[in-house]
Amino acid sequence: MNNFSYTRVSDVASAVREVAADSTAKFIAGGTNLVDLMKENVARPGRLIDITQLPLNRIQGTEDGGLRLGALVRNADTAYDETVRARYPLLSKAILAGASAQLRNMATNGGNLMQRTRCYYFYDTATPCNKRKPGAGCSAIYGFNRIHAILGASDQCIATHPSDMCVALAALEASVQVQSSEGQRQIPFAKFHRLPGDTPQIDNTLQPYEIITAIDLPPRGFAENYCYLKLRDRASYAFALVSVAAALEMDGDCIGTARLALGGVAHKPWRASDAEEILNGKPATLENFKQAAAAVVRHAKSYGENDFKIELAQNVIVRALQLAVSMEQPA
């Protein structure tokens, strides 16, 4: 780890002022990803600004009937919050599918959004990586790419976003509350993370002088019919090969509204709007589920070791939709 200076701040105005004044500074809260990246010399901040004392650690209702999750609420406290469990169980399940109990006790909601890819080459400073060093080349495209993207990748980067929580937030159409010295703004969740294109070093649309203050959930929680299904190389404590957040509002045997998002397949949590359109208003049949799944991977591209993900993604989508209808627990 490189040497760095340390500042603790106690209000949001100071936090954004401090970060705007020092281009080498980074915020730290849970630290579960940043400290790890610093140990690997992937991140080398000149200064850490400790934001854990900011008053962003509450979960409270919003005026429109939704729920505001403070950026500094720990992942475990969010997942086990009674209101979240009752009204947004998809989010609770997704959070609990990720990391370990210890890490969920440390990691914050804002930090979950900001975590960086788990691409092996991004972590290995001995290999070229466009995300770590723009223009260096991508080692994954012709390398070990079992965990890599099949949707929305570019010839510059095929990394995936590692979050489970964010897959549920994409399906729930959350929004990200952001503040800077200029004021506040709201970023729709679908526009928070980005695809790699020619600038894979940029993970999201948050500006360096901004801070996440909260994540807002809209009133619709899809608490009756939902499923978060995560497939990985071991049963627990591993990143997703493919995960699916499925949320349905049923109208008898038909699907009134479908929401579908995937993890482990793209540079961002992948909202499958095309599949949702196929499902909306249709009977909840295996045939329709398969048709929706096929639509998701219509433009999929794989890179050798991750070829299996195209079929796996379709199977996980179908299974997640079936479980969301039946509300049986995944085995």
Next chain:
Amino acid sequence: MNQSRAPGDERASPCPPATHSIRLEINGTAHTLDVAPWTTLLDLLREHLDLTGTKKGCDHGQCGACTVLVDGRRINACLSLAIMQHGASITTIEGLADGDTLHPLQRAFVEHDAFQCGYCTPGQICSAVGLIDEGHVQTRDDIRELMSGNICRCGAYPNIVAAIEQVMAAARDGTPS
């Protein structure tokens, strides 16, 4: 810490002190310590305070050997900066026993032979203390899932789960385990 600046270095902040003073309570004892910002809680415990019960395994939050309790919650000490624990109360494996009387989980680990080499054991036991306190376990599978952040290379998992189950059952029944 090297405080010299290269020409053209535009960092606005003045040269910081290399160390900061923090106050911590560790296993019931108050400490005032000078720490460099890049010292992890794990290194502080092991290298500065000789509390070597907490183990360094992977040093990347992947194995759980460094699990300690901060204000009663289990965390990975390897991914925590000591300076950020200012004011916290830390419990390590050395702080669980009451004098010569072992903590019920320590006794249960011995009774169930819940280890082989023992390297992961302090982390397993601290993690299990946190697990029981969190109160989210209904089934044996829940124990396995919620202990998945603690890896045991010797594969003592069945006995670890049995030890935890025994302590939970005893607490439920109100009998000494």
